[in-house]
Amino acid sequence: MYVGRERPTGGFEVFAWFFMRISGVVLILLVLGHLAIMHVLNTVDEIDFEFVAARWGSPFWRTYDLVMLWLAWLHGLNGLRMVIDDYVHRKGWRAVTLTALALVGFVLLAMGTQIILTFEAPTSRVTAGLP
Amino acid sequence: MRVMVKIKRFNPGRDREPYWAEYEVDVEPVDRVLDALEYVKWHLDGTLAFRRSCAHGICGSDAMLINGRNRLACKVLVKELGARITVEPLRGFPVIKDLVVDMEGFFAKYRAIKPYLIHDEPPPETEWRQSPEERARFDDTTKCILCAACTTSCPSFWANGAYIGPAAIVNAHRFIFDSRDRGAAERLAVLNTGLGVWRCRTIFNCVEACPRGIDVTRAIAEVKRALLFSSL
């Protein structure tokens, strides 16, 4: 292909589109891994406070969960934004829904991040016998 | 062969709401849906309106929703459909009357992507050279007859009528990938928005609807990639 003039570059939509794909690929590993560990190999019968606490004792799992949280959340939020974009046309409604989306998105992301980063396992309760 | 043709009718000058009308028609199995419509028009109910011209799938006049899918009435044989044929106007355009829809918005989007060769240098004495490979690069999208079957089959377009739609993207592709063209940047700029290529969700209804067998989604994907790679 010949290129005559400057190509348009960037823009939010290209970025968003590409992000959906990149995050998707990474999420395949992260989310499926997470599901496998938490819901298949272990089951919710085993999972309790101690389980999680022990897991977050390791920086690896903290990072894992943090990355997963951010990617999945931003991926999902942008997905929802696309859906809103499709179906909500009235100006006012759009503003309301998109603002709500941003607010809820921000608050929950902050909550998730906070707990992953600041969680301190009560040392006494860290028990042996966990992976 | 006797078939029941059910047509969604609406005459804004007279009717408040669209309604269904049913007609019994005798056809040959090798007749087209267009023949059935013409039979209705000519022998049963002269008030029916639809567009048609070439009757062999080249002029793009008679795209409509036939048994739940966008088709050209002149390119579906009744034997493919069985004894009940349902015909509706294309979705997402205002209805002028019966099966005739207002295509002005559709053509406005076509015009928006600058559907003409852009090349500022003076042309040579004879032809611009183009290798068969370069020519093949955009062959698929030169076939478009602007029938709008693709755009009006796209759920993304139904959801938001401001979406530029596959037909316009196909026609942009036809020029963007023509080795003689120098206007790719301008066209890509038009398509690089939330109402441009990025609203395509690769749903593929367009491909199934296209009577010219154009791989519409592929064309759209190529445009997306062109935009992505020039942004990286």
Add this chain to the structure above:
Amino acid sequence: MYRGREGMWSWILHRVTGLGILLFLAIHIVDIYLLGWPDVFNKLLFLYRHPVFRVAEVFLVAAVLYHALNGIRILLVDFWVEGTRLHRQIFWAQVVLFLLIWIPTSLLMLSPVVFGR
């Protein structure tokens, strides 16, 4: 109803599963946040252990699995030249793969509920 084919149905499912997972994730963030209050957290765990949730969990896995596999299909369509031509075949391959993974996984997950492990 428009009689779309694989492409349309796969998209509807992708959208529904994506939104479903998002909803779950939102709830999940909240419940994990409760880790700050270990007692509350542990008390609420009964919810997760309820048979209804155990069955729902199987569907959550289904949703994620479908969404992930279909995500791969979308990527192939977007970036592989043959993707658009073969999208239907890829879809059916994906369905097969989905069943191959999901059925055994569900059995594994549900066996404690059904057989009490």
Add this chain to the structure above:
Amino acid sequence: MTTVHRYDAVIVGAGGAGLRAALEVARVTPRIAVVSKLYPIRSHTGTAQGGIGAALGNMEEDHWEWHMFDTVKGSDYLADQDAVEIMCQEAIACVYELEHWGLPFDRTPEGKIAQRRFGGHTRNFGEAPVRRACHAADRTGHMILQTLYQQCIKHEVTFFNEFHVVDLLLEDNVCRGVVALSLADGELHVFHAKAVLFATGGFGRMYKVTSNARSLTGDGVAIALRRGIPLEDMEFFQFHPTGIYKLGILISEAARGEGGILRNRQGERFMERYAPTLLDLAPRDIISRCMYTEIREGRGIDGKDYLHLDLTHLGREVIEKKLPDVTDFVRTYLGIDPIREPIPVQPTAHYAMGGIPTDVRGRVIRDEKNTPVLGFYAAGECACVSVHGANRLGTNSLVDILVFGKLAGRDMAEYLRGADFAPLPKDADGPAREECERLLTSNGSESVARLRETLQREMMDKASVFRTQEGLEAMLTTLKELKDRYRRVRIQDKGKIFNMDLQEALELGYLLDLAEVTVVSALARRESRGAHYREDFPKRDDAEWLKHTLAYRLDGEFELRYKPVVITRFQPLERKY
């Protein structure tokens, strides 16, 4: 009430000829409107398949003189050679121009425009077939129409789409505009103009089996006739040899250009007997006649009225790459795969050689002395320059619409500079309104569809490939009856919005008029030439009939006059291929 628009120039018809002319006029004035009853890209030019002829010599030696010779010979020496000369010279520039506008021609390995063989096109004055038809697969017309429309978008030409022109405003030999019916709302619009160009296409719809679109009803030609313009050479109507059996959908000559063969029920390549040099690439009039002869002599397939077009030896590669659309038609409509099975074909009404007489500048002329009508132009299939004479060669119509579209546009542009708006006639839209009202309110019992069916069937029977005195006379009687019944036709749709019923009734009126001129002209011409074959006068008669017919209709009566053929380079010879 009636809206009045004012434009320097109004072009009626948005096919190849109309758009090409519009582009030319748009160079000098933005006050130009194209009025078309179809969306431009729906025009019939888009269905042209095989190619556009121009002696580019990209694949082998070629010269415009050879092209000119073939055209003249193909026309059975009835074409005006000054016009043919211009056309064949200009063809080359026109093709390059299209390429520069972006037309995606197929390419040779060196990247030049690819060319193929076509009926009647030869090297060195008839020696052997030559590759002259420039093509884009079998969608050449589609690409031409798209490219021209794209250029019109670029130059911001104003379009009035789905405006059906119903009248021409012509007084004292000066054209003043047109009257059109807007289909969307049923209102009449008057277009006041300094100059008008008709490019309304052909009228194959007067025959039962035809390659022509539903819309090809000769509107412009009939309107001109009604306004006192004579029609030229209307007895010559081309039947294309290979229409899909019964449907009439065209299988391009390109199929034979690529090597396809016609066979009869014995599997014999019968063209060997009739045209030993060019075989299946002989001109259309000849092949169509041979096919009918075969059928009459019982060698049709299964004794029926069709023959086989055999492509099976060409192989999948050639068929699918070079004739993709044709292959698709055959598969869709016949359920036959041309790669494996021969295609049932029969001659199909295809092209009107006759039409509104013009000079080489596209000006409509009103008599045998070539007196132009001021401000009235015509180009394309509706016009008769005459470059096709008694039989058009394949690929030459696309050349015709481009070259004479351009020249007419150029002359119009010139004319606009000196001309002023002639005042509109009093009650400009009166006659049109009256006609529409009459049709809408008529309480007769006749149906448009039935009349049209009868017309098409009878014309096919009596005034198609073979003609006789009795047949034509009988047809004339039938036509009188049909016209009489037409006065009592009843329209069901009385509404204003998209009244297709009214439109079809108007169109039937045009067809009836044109059928009548065709038959009257054919009856008079007591010889056989090109597409006009009289069984009772099977020989060409240059002494008596080397002249153009001009048919006038004055107060309902026909008057035939004649004008000489312009002969410059090539003296008439016997036509052998």
